[in-house]
Amino acid sequence: MAANRPRVKVPKTAKKGDVFQIKTLVTHAMETGLRKGKDGNPIPRDIVNTFTCAFNGKTVFTMKLEPAISANPYIAFYQQATESGDYTFTWTDDAGDSVSKTASIQVS
Amino acid sequence: MRHLGTAFLGLAAAGLLAAAGAVAQDGSTAYGDIMNDPRIKDHIVGDKHSGFVYATLATRDMQEDDFENPAFTWVSLGEELWDKQDGAMGKSCAACHGAPESLRGVSVVYPKYRESTGGMAALEHIVNECRTERMGADPWKWESDQMLGMTAFVKLQSRGMPIDVSIDGPARPFFESGRDFFFQRRGQLDLACNMCHEDHPGDMIRADLLSYGMGNGFPTYRLKWQKLGSLHRRFAGCNKNIRAQPYARGSDEYTNLELFVMWRSNGLPSEAPAVRR
Amino acid sequence: MSHQRSQTLTVNRRGLLGALGGGVLVAAGAGLAPRAAKATPEDAGKWVAELTGGKPPTDDPRVALDLPPIAENGNTVPVTVTVDSPMTDGDYVTKIHVVAEGNPNPGLCTFELTPACGKAEVSTRMRLARTQNVVAVAELSDGTVISGRKEVKVTIGGCGG
Numbered sequence: 086m087a088a089n090r091p092r093v094k095v096p097k098t099a100k101k102g103d104v105f106q107i108k109t110l111v112t113h114a115m116e117t118g119l120r121k122g123k124d125g126n127p128i129p130r131d132i133v134n135t136f137t138c139a140f141n142g143k144t145v146f147t148m149k150l151e152p153a154i155s156a157n158p159y160i161a162f163y164q165q166a167t168e169s170g171d172y173t174f175t176w177t178d179d180a181g182d183s184v185s186k187t188a189s190i191q192v193s
Numbered sequence: 194m195r196h197l198g199t200a201f202l203g204l205a206a207a208g209l210l211a212a213a214g215a216v217a218q219d220g221s222t223a224y225g226d227i228m229n230d231p232r233i234k235d236h237i238v239g240d241k242h243s244g245f246v247y248a249t250l251a252t253r254d255m256q257e258d259d260f261e262n263p264a265f266t267w268v269s270l271g272e273e274l275w276d277k278q279d280g281a282m283g284k285s286c287a288a289c290h291g292a293p294e295s296l297r298g299v300s301v302v303y304p305k306y307r308e309s310t311g312g313m314a315a316l317e318h319i320v321n322e323c324r325t326e327r328m329g330a331d332p333w334k335w336e337s338d339q340m341l342g343m344t345a346f347v348k349l350q351s352r353g354m355p356i357d358v359s360i361d362g363p364a365r366p367f368f369e370s371g372r373d374f375f376f377q378r379r380g381q382l383d384l385a386c387n388m389c390h391e392d393h394p395g396d397m398i399r400a401d402l403l404s405y406g407m408g409n410g411f412p413t414y415r416l417k418w419q420k421l422g423s424l425h426r427r428f429a430g431c432n433k434n435i436r437a438q439p440y441a442r443g444s445d446e447y448t449n450l451e452l453f454v455m456w457r458s459n460g461l462p463s464e465a466p467a468v469r470r
Numbered sequence: 471m472s473h474q475r476s477q478t479l480t481v482n483r484r485g486l487l488g489a490l491g492g493g494v495l496v497a498a499g500a501g502l503a504p505r506a507a508k509a510t511p512e513d514a515g516k517w518v519a520e521l522t523g524g525k526p527p528t529d530d531p532r533v534a535l536d537l538p539p540i541a542e543n544g545n546t547v548p549v550t551v552t553v554d555s556p557m558t559d560g561d562y563v564t565k566i567h568v569v570a571e572g573n574p575n576p577g578l579c580t581f582e583l584t585p586a587c588g589k590a591e592v593s594t595r596m597r598l599a600r601t602q603n604v605v606a607v608a609e610l611s612d613g614t615v616i617s618g619r620k621e622v623k624v625t626i627g628g629c630g631g
Contacts, residue, residue, distance in 0.1 A: 090266045104588035112266045119574055140586065147582035153573050155546045155595040156419035157263045162581070165588025224540055251538040251548050400625035416546035470542035
């Protein structure tokens, strides 16, 4: 199952030099591979294993996730405002499928 | 039992609102200092306590921030579906109801007596009635993401409004049936709902702090489920835990129980979608 | 004769009750036991060593973990790691590893930071199988590896749910 319904919270505006928090949330079951299904067979592992945040095309933050991260991964981190531009957030799962979301910031 | 009653009276006299054997004089519990959090006052009405009062501070934080509350990914789905045409009649929810704000106050009266079926209808039943009767669309499964998203989105419009279900007139026999369910011992553990949720809220059951089992936060994102879930799913989970055969979601049994549980919650603010353990 | 029979019945009933009691205890024990083999602090140490290229971290107050002292449910435990760092081009946190000492697998996640972060603080939510230490290991741009830890108590539901 690919990650879906990504949500991100980025301030619309900031002053140069401001440090602000970015929050992200995506819907994904984060199946650990340790559970058994109703038929007694193990449910294969299926997780979002990588999250990246790029600003104007340059990667500024990455997270590698293990199966012990909760379903519907919540990830929050900080950024410092330098210039106006676009943040692109990408979640990639074990099958290599990814979902992205973009948010713009106006820096004065 | 008598010492618990005495403890309760003592705490009540001291002005502490928690009816709790497990709550110390200073308001602290095994879950930390949760009874001195000023936020709980909005979740206590008279002698009624929302499950919020028995949640840890971290869980309360998660509920109160609409971004951090993971239920809001389902709310986003509900919002999308609101405007989406579906079914043979080419209608969306918005085609009849307009802006979602028009539904403010609507959800707090459910379950409600429905003449067409001569029984009680939960909000889920009404959503599916809309879909099949007025949209010509297929009904959604009770616990589907779509149904959870739509009920969470609709209930969000009434967030903060007091629960206000009616048990008068034609609803009365269904209320009585729900009440009988609540007080009926069942399962291998031979427990009735009231034995935990009426007699022991605030006490520990092993490592768990018992609540009143109120329904004002559903659908709720449960940390255990790591998912949004319906009140009927919660009923089924409780029934399974006491080793009783659960009923089907949407069954008359659980819908009548929902009426009783929501009547107990009358006056408490609608918190859906809440976050609970 | 009838007296003897009643004795036999009594003994049998006790035997039966004893067996049932034993069964209940076994079942309760099974419910409390972790479902999969669990990691140890040593496994967690090995995991960290692999990630950091063998450099053992030293405990340092600059690494702080914010965790609830009691997690209501181990499936969703919020965690925030803060590393006291200027986050300049010359001095910043490159990575933060978060490790669980008592999970089936010790790894939780790795954050890769850049000076663009401005502040070395990250948050997520994790699954913890039982009461244990959570360890955060920070790699700094000068090659230093520092760590901090905090215990979190994980509860299970009243009916075993």
